Amino acid sequence: MKTFNLINPDRSDIRYSVMTFPDSQPHIKIDTASANILDKTEPLRILTRVSNANDLLLALFIKNTLDYWEFEKVELHISYLLAARMDRVMLDGEPFSLRVMAGIINQANFRKVKIFDPHSEVSTALIDRSYAITNHEYVSDVLTDYFAKNKGGDYALVSPDGGALKKIHKLAHYLNVENVVECMKERDVRTGALTSFKTTTENLSGQICFIIDDICDGGGTFAGTAKMLKEKGASKVILVVSHGIFSKGTKIESVDEIYSTDSFKPLEGLNCFGIEKYLY
């Protein structure tokens, strides 16, 4: 499939240049010649991060031009979906932001929408003809990379909360890993504060613990979970997230090493895997 690549412009099958008008409107100029040589009856995907509102606008502007040129099968492949966490009304007076995002995407009438490891099933429920791409292949590559660079040993996959728990057993099955540690956390939705960390697993003596989750934002979930895992004997704690926001930086207490993709933004100072391999 041909790709209109907003993540890595050098690998785009259609060339373009992006600019911003003085009033902050994002704008794109698409190279007509590179578009005209493509077969318009074949699928074409727009590959993009939706890390902010302008990213979404640009993708929709491109779809508008591709419609005008009569490309028949345009897909949207999203590495990170803004507002996927706001998958419900958290508190009275707050919006159901994901529903708004979904409405905007739906009106553009993409043939398919693929989303890499969305926060919950609500994204694919709300967005028409959408599919979630799991983190399975990515986590498999992480384990291979980790054990190529470090001594082997007993290890466990850890789900830090209820959201991650829904995915961890399918991942463990895919990876053929038996050892899964289920954890719970409590978050006060009024303040965002994390209030408690628990697990039913008592002894993690000598275990290398891989915490698997979709997003690392401030890192509080993982500092609290890692501290608890170490108190129960874990020899190392490795954080593996699909989407690295790292709003408070990439030093997270009690976490020994971090893996992420560049789905939200390019990252330095940790193990960062390019998202393109996993989103197709």
Ligand SMILES: O=P(O)(O)OC[C@H]1O[C@H](OP(=O)(O)OP(=O)(O)O)[C@H](O)[C@@H]1O
């Ligand atoms: O790095 P942090 O700032 O701790 O945030 C990361 C956590 O936040 C998200 O879950 P969230 O707490 O929104 O949970 P829920 O939607 O599953 O209730 C995400 O799935 C991580 O678990």
